[in-house]
Amino acid sequence: MAAPSNGGLALSLAVERFPYHRPFRISGHVFTETALLVAELSDGAHRGRGEGAGVYYLGDDIGHMLDEAERVRPAIEAGATRAELQRLLPPGGARNAIDCAFWELEAQRAGRPVWQLAGLEAPRPLPSTLTLGADAPAAMAEAALAIDRAAPIKVKLTGDVDEDLARIAAIRAARPDAWIGVDANQSYNLQTLPRLMPGLLGAKVAQLEQPLARGREADLDGLERPLPFVADESALSLGDTEALVGRFDAVNIKLDKCGGLTEGLAIARQARALGLDVMVGNMMGSSLSMAPSYLVGQLCDIVDLDGPTFLARDRHPGVVYENGMIHCPQAIWGAA
Numbered sequence: 085m086a087a088p089s090n091g092g093l094a095l096s097l098a099v100e101r102f103p104y105h106r107p108f109r110i111s112g113h114v115f116t117e118t119a120l121l122v123a124e125l126s127d128g129a130h131r132g133r134g135e136g137a138g139v140y141y142l143g144d145d146i147g148h149m150l151d152e153a154e155r156v157r158p159a160i161e162a163g164a165t166r167a168e169l170q171r172l173l174p175p176g177g178a179r180n181a182i183d184c185a186f187w188e189l190e191a192q193r194a195g196r197p198v199w200q201l202a203g204l205e206a207p208r209p210l211p212s213t214l215t216l217g218a219d220a221p222a223a224m225a226e227a228a229l230a231i232d233r234a235a236p237i238k239v240k241l242t243g244d245v246d247e248d249l250a251r252i253a254a255i256r257a258a259r260p261d262a263w264i265g266v267d268a269n270q271s272y273n274l275q276t277l278p279r280l281m282p283g284l285l286g287a288k289v290a291q292l293e294q295p296l297a298r299g300r301e302a303d304l305d306g307l308e309r310p311l312p313f314v315a316d317e318s319a320l321s322l323g324d325t326e327a328l329v330g331r332f333d334a335v336n337i338k339l340d341k342c343g344g345l346t347e348g349l350a351i352a353r354q355a356r357a358l359g360l361d362v363m364v365g366n367m368m369g370s371s372l373s374m375a376p377s378y379l380v381g382q383l384c385d386i387v388d389l390d391g392p393t394f395l396a397r398d399r400h401p402g403v404v405y406e407n408g409m410i411h412c413p414q415a416i417w418g419a420a
């Protein structure tokens with residue numbers, strides 16, 4: 085792809101659709117596939133790619149991501165840099181895709197892999213959670229027996245306390261050996277959360293992700309946290325990090341929320357400096373989304389990079405899930 089003669093970069097955008105193994109239902113909608121934005125930057129001799137899945141609960145769907153990416157195209161083709169992109173686009177899937185494309189282009193220009201440019205150690209395989217979608221307790225217990233027994237388990241809750249307690253008890257009974265974390269996805273409040281807590285502690289659940297709604301962070305002031313609380317929807321981008329202290333114990337970083345690897349690394353480093361534990365997660369995505377997040381994962385205590393396990397097909401080469409770990413060959417993204 086020829087680059088503009090003015091020293092700018094050529095930006096090409098594509099929508100790539102990946103069917104799910106089985107349909108997803110979210111707030112009454114049934115999804116059978118995920119539509120991902122793929123951005124490619126080229127200077128004529130080198131190229132870089134990135135992928136964005138967006139943030140469904142913020143309306144950051146494929147149409148919005150395409151609009152955002154097209155809005156910044158003139159600046160990119162006129163020579164805008166990755167640093168300038170941080171100001172030209174807000175956090176979200178489009179900036180994620182273009183930021184990661186910049187990183188890979190810079191690696192190819194420098195002849196050094198992205199992990200080196202990012203100041204990281206050589207990446208290594210990481211334990212990654214596998215997520216059990218909310219279902220009947222017996223079905224979730226069965227799913228917990230069917231997945232890789234070495235993998236830590238992330239359990240989706242719905243906010244129905246009795247059902248959630250039954251889910252957790254059934255999964256723990258089936259898997260007394262497993263690390264189990266739960267994700268409430270904003271479904272609890274100050275009235276229902278105290279009823280959930282004894283069941284979490286009794287089942288030795290390791291962490292509780294996003295118990296309350298985004299915007300209700302002040303409700304956590306002074307609330308006892310007998311197990312680690314992880315901020316997800318309360319922590320979209322770098323600006324949200326400082327306010328988590330005293331209310332959460334960890335932050336779940338997602339490149340689609342914060343708009344790319346540049347900000348994802350900054351959040352990880354700031355969270356550490358603030359004494360928070362660090363987790364990296366995903367909004368969905370193929371291995372092209374997981375690869376940049378895998379680099380953030382090198383700085384994390386908890387890794388939840390299981391998006392491709394929900395897809396009927398992935399890219400090749402793709403990440404490998406084995407023995408509870410995610411392995412991310414450099415050939416996927418970010419090599420020099």
Ligand SMILES: CC(C)C[C@H](N)C(=O)N[C@H](CCOc1cc(O)cc2c1C(=O)N[C@@H]2C)C(=O)O
Pocket residue numbers: 108109110118215217238240267269316365366367368369388389390391394
């Ligand atoms: C299905 C996810 C990619 C699994 C991931 N480990 C996870 O829990 N991520 C969510 C945020 C994205 O949640 C999604 C995405 C999606 O395309 C479909 C769904 C969800 C979800 O939470 N329920 C439906 C199945 C997180 O960490 O909160």
Ligand SMILES: [Mg+2]
Pocket residue numbers: 267269293294316317336
């Ligand atoms: Mg979450």
